[in-house]
Amino acid sequence: MAEQPTLLAAREVAKHFGGVKALHDVSLTIHRGEIYGLIGPNGAGKTTFFNCLTGLYRNESGHFLFDGVKLEADAPHKAAEVGIARTFQNIRLFGNMTAIENVMVGRHLRTRAGVFGAISRNSATRAEEAAIARRADELLHYVGIHERAHDYARHLSYGDQRRLEIARALATEPKLLALDEPAAGMNGTETEALRVLVEGIRRDGVTVLLIEHDVKLVMGLCDRVAVLDYGEKICEDVPAVVQKDARVIEAYLGG
Amino acid sequence: MNGPSTKHPYWRQHWLGLMLVVGVLLAVPFVAALGGQAWVRIANFAILYVFLALGLNIVVGYAGLLDLGYVAFYAVGAYCYALLASPHFGIHLPFWVILPCGAALACLFGVLLGAPTLKLRGDYLAIVTLGFGEIIRIFMNNLNAPINITNGAQGITLIDPVRIGDFSFARTSTVFGIAISGPQKYYFLLVALAALVIVVNIRLQNSRIGRAWQAIREDEVAAKACGINTRNIKLLAFAMGASFGGIAGGVFAAMQGFVSPESFSLMESITILAMVVLGGMGHIPGVILGAILLTGLPEALRYGIEPLQKAVFGRMIIDPESLRMLVFGLALVLVMRFRPAGLWPSSLRRRELAEATD
Amino acid sequence: MDTLLQQLINGLTLGAVYALVALGYTMVYGIIGLINFAHGEVVMIGTMVAFTVIVSLAGSGMPPLLILGIGLLVAVVACMVLGWGLERVAYRPLRHAPRLTPLITAIGMSIVLQNIAMIIWGRNYITFPPMIDKQIYEFAGASFTNVQVAIVVLAALVMIGLTYLVQRTRMGMAMRATAQNQHVALLMGVDIDRVIAMAFIIGSALGALAGCMVGSYYEIAHYQMGFMLGLKAFTAAVLGGIGNMAGAMAGGLLLGIIEALGAGYIGDLTGNFLGSHYQDIFAFMVLIVVLMFRPSGLFGERTGDRA
Numbered sequence: 060m061a062e063q064p065t066l067l068a069a070r071e072v073a074k075h076f077g078g079v080k081a082l083h084d085v086s087l088t089i090h091r092g093e094i095y096g097l098i099g100p101n102g103a104g105k106t107t108f109f110n111c112l113t114g115l116y117r118n119e120s121g122h123f124l125f126d127g128v129k130l131e132a133d134a135p136h137k138a139a140e141v142g143i144a145r146t147f148q149n150i151r152l153f154g155n156m157t158a159i160e161n162v163m164v165g166r167h168l169r170t171r172a173g174v175f176g177a178i179s180r181n182s183a184t185r186a187e188e189a190a191i192a193r194r195a196d197e198l199l200h201y202v203g204i205h206e207r208a209h210d211y212a213r214h215l216s217y218g219d220q221r222r223l224e225i226a227r228a229l230a231t232e233p234k235l236l237a238l239d240e241p242a243a244g245m246n247g248t249e250t251e252a253l254r255v256l257v258e259g260i261r262r263d264g265v266t267v268l269l270i271e272h273d274v275k276l277v278m279g280l281c282d283r284v285a286v287l288d289y290g291e292k293i294c295e296d297v298p299a300v301v302q303k304d305a306r307v308i309e310a311y312l313g314g
Numbered sequence: 315m316n317g318p319s320t321k322h323p324y325w326r327q328h329w330l331g332l333m334l335v336v337g338v339l340l341a342v343p344f345v346a347a348l349g350g351q352a353w354v355r356i357a358n359f360a361i362l363y364v365f366l367a368l369g370l371n372i373v374v375g376y377a378g379l380l381d382l383g384y385v386a387f388y389a390v391g392a393y394c395y396a397l398l399a400s401p402h403f404g405i406h407l408p409f410w411v412i413l414p415c416g417a418a419l420a421c422l423f424g425v426l427l428g429a430p431t432l433k434l435r436g437d438y439l440a441i442v443t444l445g446f447g448e449i450i451r452i453f454m455n456n457l458n459a460p461i462n463i464t465n466g467a468q469g470i471t472l473i474d475p476v477r478i479g480d481f482s483f484a485r486t487s488t489v490f491g492i493a494i495s496g497p498q499k500y501y502f503l504l505v506a507l508a509a510l511v512i513v514v515n516i517r518l519q520n521s522r523i524g525r526a527w528q529a530i531r532e533d534e535v536a537a538k539a540c541g542i543n544t545r546n547i548k549l550l551a552f553a554m555g556a557s558f559g560g561i562a563g564g565v566f567a568a569m570q571g572f573v574s575p576e577s578f579s580l581m582e583s584i585t586i587l588a589m590v591v592l593g594g595m596g597h598i599p600g601v602i603l604g605a606i607l608l609t610g611l612p613e614a615l616r617y618g619i620e621p622l623q624k625a626v627f628g629r630m631i632i633d634p635e636s637l638r639m640l641v642f643g644l645a646l647v648l649v650m651r652f653r654p655a656g657l658w659p660s661s662l663r664r665r666e667l668a669e670a671t672d
Numbered sequence: 673m674d675t676l677l678q679q680l681i682n683g684l685t686l687g688a689v690y691a692l693v694a695l696g697y698t699m700v701y702g703i704i705g706l707i708n709f710a711h712g713e714v715v716m717i718g719t720m721v722a723f724t725v726i727v728s729l730a731g732s733g734m735p736p737l738l739i740l741g742i743g744l745l746v747a748v749v750a751c752m753v754l755g756w757g758l759e760r761v762a763y764r765p766l767r768h769a770p771r772l773t774p775l776i777t778a779i780g781m782s783i784v785l786q787n788i789a790m791i792i793w794g795r796n797y798i799t800f801p802p803m804i805d806k807q808i809y810e811f812a813g814a815s816f817t818n819v820q821v822a823i824v825v826l827a828a829l830v831m832i833g834l835t836y837l838v839q840r841t842r843m844g845m846a847m848r849a850t851a852q853n854q855h856v857a858l859l860m861g862v863d864i865d866r867v868i869a870m871a872f873i874i875g876s877a878l879g880a881l882a883g884c885m886v887g888s889y890y891e892i893a894h895y896q897m898g899f900m901l902g903l904k905a906f907t908a909a910v911l912g913g914i915g916n917m918a919g920a921m922a923g924g925l926l927l928g929i930i931e932a933l934g935a936g937y938i939g940d941l942t943g944n945f946l947g948s949h950y951q952d953i954f955a956f957m958v959l960i961v962v963l964m965f966r967p968s969g970l971f972g973e974r975t976g977d978r979a
Contacts, residue, residue: 113539139541147539153532156525164529168541170522174550177521178514184521191522231541380772382779430964436771437707438963441906445956448903456949580899584779591776632791640787646780650773651765 165230369558391563420560469574687928712902
């Protein structure tokens with residue numbers, strides 16, 4: 060795993076809630092093109108880390124370097140703009156919009172048409188609309204839920220909703236795709252399909268950051284894994300090493 | 315999959331209905347005139363409210379922002395017109411100069427008000443717009459001293475009618491051998507404006523911006539994570555609504571020839587909101603229905619309830635104005651309880667699904 | 673400096689009233705996150721009920737203070753019932769509806785109450801019969817009345833009592849727990865429905881009291897009086913940090929004083945361009961400025977974005 064360029068570097072990121080330290084000076088490095096796992100017991104600070112990274116929370120100290128540039132992640136839409144897309148632990152789709160519309164919303168960032176374009180419906184706007192629809196359609200094919208394109212997002216099955224969320228995130232053309240427990244609530248077949256999908260996404264050039272409870276999935280899928288416990292990073296290495304780390308075993312078993 | 319471009323079959327499928335609508339719209343002012351010009355004026359107001367309600371629909375229906383001071387922007391447009399086309403300051407600019415000015419000014423106020431509040435939770439916007447409506451009214455009422463700007467509670471009179479060259483909207487004139495009265499001319503102007511706002515509503519709904527509004531309404535956090543600058547997109551809706559309010563105000567001033575603070579009370583804002591909500595938030599035919607119903611209702615009450623009360627009780631028990639408001643209030647409560655999507659909610663979804671399986 | 677002290681005294685009186693009304697907004701908001709637009713109308717109904725009771729007892733020969741007391745009591749009870757009924761009939765069925773829905777219902781209820789009041793009490797101003805022999809005291813060039821003293825003292829006592837209720841009793845604890853986290857409170861065995869009903873009932877009782885104070889102070893009542901009063905009290909609640917009870921009390925007092933000082937000095941400040949007619953704009957100016965720079969209020973804790 061040597062000599063890979065860094066995509067994301069977190070530098071001593073800290074976040075408190077009242078007196079509770081949710082993140083304690085967490086530093087980690089994600090290389091371009093890898094699948095990076097972030098695991099840890101419940102309440103270890105994984106989702107808080109995600110929220111700081113994607114601008115939903117403001118970290119008190121520390122910073123993120125993304126693609127060599129310091130993130131001014133004071134607003135979530137800016138994080139998306141520089142190329143960090145995410146999914147949510149408790150799926151957040153636009154329930155009363157169709158699947159394809161959800162993905163079309165994801166194209167917002169990379170398209171331009173404004174009010175005047177919409178009202179005049181000039182050729183540029185029509186071309187852009189067609190391109191948005193085409194791309195959204197491709198992405199639905201890509202994640203394998205094309206036949207549900209015109210169903211309301213809230214009518215999709217749990218597994219399909221997860222896939223739709225990934226398609227919507229991919230529509231923003233991210234460099235880093237951050238998945239927050241994508242396998243939660245999935246059965247074995249669905250999890251296996253997810254594994255194939257995530258590997259495909261990486262193969263197509265998108266770096267993946269994965270928070271997951273399913274240790275088997277993480278160990279089988281990730282190139283490297285970091286373990287958080289009580290807001291601190293206690294280990295960061297390839298899965299085989301992490302699995303044998305005494306502190307990690309302690310954190311998971313000792314509670 | 316050809317999502318937004320399914321519009322054209324719509325026109326072709328419904329040409330008969332559309333012809334019918336055009337025919338009815340052409341006939342209305344002449345049929346109404348049989349009962350007197352007062353009826354034409356009522357029709358005019360119904361269409362002015364359709365315009366206002368569809369402007370507000372962009373704010374409330376599409377972007378999900380509760381604007382309780384919409385009438386303030388209407389007032390800004392009306393006073394803008396009144397001050398720039400009346401003997402009050404002796405300025406007489408043509409309407410096609412003032413209407414855009416009024417729209418721009420209302421838009422500016424919208425941005426000034428929306429920018430600080432739209433990043434906060436939605437209910438703050440409701441209260442700030444409510445307060446803004448009151449501030450505007452207080453200023454209109456009191457800016458007659460020491461410098462007389464608004465002429466206070468008396469309002470501004472003798473406002474110029476819409477005039478294109480020698481063709482004045484204040485007089486009856488003959489076009490192609492048909493006599494068209496002033497109110498009837500305004501009717502056609504208003505129908506044209508309403509058609510414009512309908513096109514704007516339809517086109518925005520199926521656009522990049524329209525989808526962003528809907529996404530924000532559904533889940534603001536997820537919308538942000540998709541890279542939508544939610545504050546700016548909400549501000550866009552708010553400012554657009556304000557501009558439409560400004561235009562409507564200008565037309566109102568010209569049509570009435572008179573403006574005073576009394577026309578811009580909070581109740582007016584709530585009435586327009588009620589049109590949008592009762593008809594069906596975000597659904598254009600629903601909003602139009604709401605506007606026509608709620609403009610017609612007070613007239614119906616005036617002509618129906620008064621004689622009814624007199625017949626039953628021998629005298630007026632309840633003053634019709636407060637009865638009207640009571641019905642409004644109850645309707646809001648009941649519709650929210652039993653038909654939260656409005657009387658005529660969108661069936662667009664079903665149609666789209668049907669088309670997809672063709 | 674006479675005016676300054678005078679305006680401070682007037683502002684304190686007004687502020688005490690705002691604080692009581694603001695508590696009604698903030699308690700409901702703190703627990704269910706709803707701006708109860710109809711709260712101003714509850715205050716108005718309180719004033720009107722007290723008025724009716726006082727007028728009908730005025731000829732009975734009872735001592736005026738007793739009449740005032742009965743009027744107040746009836747108004748408080750009537751408003752408690754009204755507040756409870758509002759929650760039960762209008763808001764409870766909408767508890768899981770989208771945010772805009774209960775807000776629009778609240779506006780609807782506000783219109784309904786206003787027009788019922790207009791049908792019952794008419795559209796004209798009514799004179800609130802003065803039941804207290806007005807005494808005027810002079811202090812350092814400023815004057816104040818025993819009515820003002822009574823308002824401030826009574827408001828202070830009620831607020832102390834309320835603080836005790838919320839801090840020390842089981843009901844108060846349940847209320848605070850629900851405001852913190854409704855879901856957890858439910859798991860801990862708190863009867864959420866009762867807590868929410870209680871917030872409406874207590875808030876309405878405070879509102880009725882405030883309404884009687886306004887009536888006695890201005891000696892006038894009107895079916896539309898609740899609107900502006902409610903709006904300002906809501907501003908006071910936001911100023912203090914909405915959902916925060918101590919904040920509502922402080923915000924009310926502060927807003928009363930800002931308004932009185934503003935009305936007293938606006939002429940001087942603007943070279944007589946704007947006169948005291950503009951008193952009402954201060955509340956909104958304050959509201960907009962607070963929301964711009966400190967949306968969680970002067971005393972509110974920063975509530976982070978809810979992810």
